[in-house]
Amino acid sequence: MDLRKVFDCMISVSELGRGQASKVIQAIEEDGNPYIVVKNNKPQAVIISINDYVELMRAKDMLNNNEKPSQKLNEDDYIPSKINSLTLDEMSIFLNNEESD
Template sequence: MAGTVSLDNLVSVSELSHGGVSRTLGRVSDNNPVVVMRNNKPAAVVITPDDYRRFTEAEEDFALYLEAEERMRNDDGTRLGMDDVFGPGYRPVDDGFEPEFE
């Protein structure tokens, strides 16, 4: 969803309360929200279920990213290196296993 909303996608609360809900919902599409205005200020945003799912997944992913960043830091704020995490003698295991994909 872009950071701007077209004037065609603004609807007033009074328009919704006078039977405009069905028409307004018909204008909502992916990446095309409708902004509900009350007293000339945004009061709500109507989005599709797919947009909602995408936004909540992005929010969860970002929270996990921030948690991972936090875990990769020492108490003094410096970033942990591979030796700090796995030890100086760590070498990845190569057992020759290759997964098969069909």
């Protein structure tokens, strides 16, 4: 990935809290590039597509279990449960609380 794209795919916690989360999610869905979330100019998190997340979890499991790629696992095994998921409103509240810290 070229350096200009890296900077284009960075967003601050405060920008996410100001309603930019929908734009970021839409961009991730459209072009598949991850976004780096920065706080105080330091990378803190990465937002990736669900497909990329599933692929990473599969790769992690294969490495942890020494599985061969031919051993297919169910995709549902990698999708976070509803309990671990946040709605856009919940994420906005969380981000606003992070900003005030």
